[in-house]
Amino acid sequence: MILYTITINIDNEREAEFVEWMKYEYLPRVMQTGLFFEKRFFRLLQEDNGDGINFSAQFFAESMEDLEFYQKKYSATLWDMLKEKFGSQFVSFRSVLESVD
Numbered sequence: 001m002i003l004y005t006i007t008i009n010i011d012n013e014r015e016a017e018f019v020e021w022m023k024y025e026y027l028p029r030v031m032q033t034g035l036f037f038e039k040r041f042f043r044l045l046q047e048d049n050g051d052g053i054n055f056s057a058q059f060f061a062e063s064m065e066d067l068e069f070y071q072k073k074y075s076a077t078l079w080d081m082l083k084e085k086f087g088s089q090f091v092s093f094r095s096v097l098e099s100v101d
Helices: 012-032 064-086
Strands: 002-010 038-041 053-061 090-098
Touching: 002 012, 002 038, 002 064, 012 053, 012 064, 053 064, 064 090
Parallel strands: none
Antiparallel strands: 002 053, 002 090, 038 053
16 A cells, blocks of 8 residues: 655645635545545644644555556646645645555
8 A cells, every 4th residue: 555645834824725625626636536545634733833834635545556647647737736726825745655564
């Protein structure tokens, strides 16, 4: 199992709009690709003494091949949606983890 995580720091004044948009636009579109079998969306509780609020969108894939296909076919378009909606009011990074169960 592969866990694909996008960690996003959004400006405080855009938090409510961001959460709404993620829940009803971005996350459903990622899941509509059919390449992930589960999603989760979290607000990080620990503060990093920086500005903004941190969130983690997590997507579970069966295989690295599924994730790679997603990245090649869909990732850029969905990333562009995020940039268009929130511009310079967010920063993010991605992580890929593999289950060792």
